[in-house]
Each structure stands twice: as structure tokens, then as C-alpha cells.
Amino acid sequence: MDRLLVLCRHGESEWNKLNLFTGWKDPGLTEKGVAEARAAGQKLKALGLGFDLCYTSALKRAQTTLDLILAELGQTDLPIVRDQALNERDYGELSGLNKDDARQRWGEEQVHIWRRSYDIPPPGGESLKDTAARVLPYFEAHIMPDVMAGRRVLVAAHGNSLRALIMKLEGLTGEEIIKRELATGVPIVYRFAEDGAILSRQDLAA
Numbered sequence: 001m002d003r004l005l006v007l008c009r010h011g012e013s014e015w016n017k018l019n020l021f022t023g024w025k026d027p028g029l030t031e032k033g034v035a036e037a038r039a040a041g042q043k044l045k046a047l048g049l050g051f052d053l054c055y056t057s058a059l060k061r062a063q064t065t066l067d068l069i070l071a072e073l074g075q076t077d078l079p080i081v082r083d084q085a086l087n088e089r090d091y092g093e094l095s096g097l098n099k100d101d102a103r104q105r106w107g108e109e110q111v112h113i114w115r116r117s118y119d120i121p122p123p124g125g126e127s128l129k130d131t132a133a134r135v136l137p138y139f140e141a142h143i144m145p146d147v148m149a150g151r152r153v154l155v156a157a158h159g160n161s162l163r164a165l166i167m168k169l170e171g172l173t174g175e176e177i178i179k180r181e182l183a184t185g186v187p188i189v190y191r192f193a194e195d196g197a198i199l200s201r202q203d204l205a206a
């Protein structure tokens with residue numbers, strides 16, 4: 001039985017390109033982001049991978065990325081579950097602000113703490129720990145049971161919601177996971193043993 005889980009961060013969004021904090025705001029993909037998503041689909045296809053079921057967030061940059069991957073795979077008829085539990089970390093008051101402007105206003109160090117500490121939330125937003133507290137129960141209730149039942153699952157989501165998943169899957173600490181940068185549009189392919197242990201992990205970088 002194939003216990004396959006592929007995680008993919010969305011392709012570059014309009015706000016990634018403009019260097020804006022995004023969080024739960026809902027910009028679309030740039031042309032580059034569309035190309036990244038198509039390339040992700042082509043890489044999965046080149047490995048001969050196919051899926052039975054997909055999960056994504058309630059945000060269109062992830063949903064469009066998933067649609068573009070599925071189009072490359074010729075699997076546009078797959079069931080897709082969309083849930084805001086998989087949304088990006090909520091950036092609170094930083095959402096929509098330029099990252100350089102925020103550094104000028106609050107200082108480089110404070111902005112870095114908000115972006116890359118495990119449990120310090122930005123004003124009015126979620127820390128990575130808060131994000132994990134809503135992503136992981138969803139993952140354990142829905143996604144992992146599908147994988148362990150032999151359904152091949154593709155998840156298109158966000159830098160920080162995927163960090164939360166990877167932390168759990170790979171048994172990393174908060175300190176370890178905040179150092180992991182996830183590139184846009186790069187699929188990460190996991191295979192699992194019968195007892196849920198990871199058999200292999202492959203990052204399909206360019």
C-alpha cells in the first residue's frame with residue numbers, strides 16, 4: 001500500500017512580490033507564481049506520482065496553485081477539501097504592511113521575532129505555535145487518517161501552516177522548524193511505513 005503525502009507551498013503571490021505581510025489576506029498568484037505551480041505539477045508528473053484526494057486552505061493563492069498542479073497531472077476531477085484550518089498564520093496588524101516599512105517602524109529585531117519566533121505572536125495575530133494549535137488537530141483528524149488508509153494525498157497550503165505540519169511529521173522542536181524556509185511552489189514528497197514512521201522525504205526543488 002502506498003502511503004503518500006505531498007505538501008506544497010503556493011507559488012509566488014502578488015503580495016510576496018510586493019514584499020507585504022499577507023497572512024489571511026487573499027491576493028492571487030503572480031505570473032511567476034503560476035509558472036512555479038505548473039512546474040511543481042510537472043515535477044510530480046515526471047516522478048509518475050498521482051493522487052486520490054487533495055486538501056487546501058480557504059485562500060486563493062493555495063487553491064489556484066493546487067488547480068494548476070492538478071491540470072499538469074491531468075487530474076482535475078479529484079475531490080478537493082478546502083478548509084481555513086490550513087490557512088497561513090494570521091499576521092494580525094502586520095497584514096498588508098510592507099516588511100521594510102515594518103522594520104523601520106518597529107526595528108529589525110522586533111520584526112524578526114514576530115516572523116521567526118515560535119511562540120511570540122505579532123500584534124493581533126498568531127504565533128507559529130498558535131497556527132500549529134489549529135493546523136495539527138485538523139491534520140490528525142482528516143489528512144493523516146486518509147494517508148494511512150492508503151489514499152494518496154496532496155496538500156497545497158502556506159509557509160507557516162506547512163511549517164506546523166512538518167514540525168509534527170519530522171518531530172522537530174519549535175526552534176528547529178523556524179529555521180526551515182519553504183520555497184514557493186516546491187513539493188515535498190513523504191512516504192510512510194505501516195506504523196506511521198517516515199520512510200522517505202524528497203524535496204522537489206528546481
Ligand SMILES: O=C(O)[C@H](O)COP(=O)(O)O
Nearest residue numbers: 020021022023088115159
Ligand atoms: O503571510 C506572509 O506574509 C507570508 O506568506 C509568510 O510570511 P513569513 O515569511 O514572514 O513567514
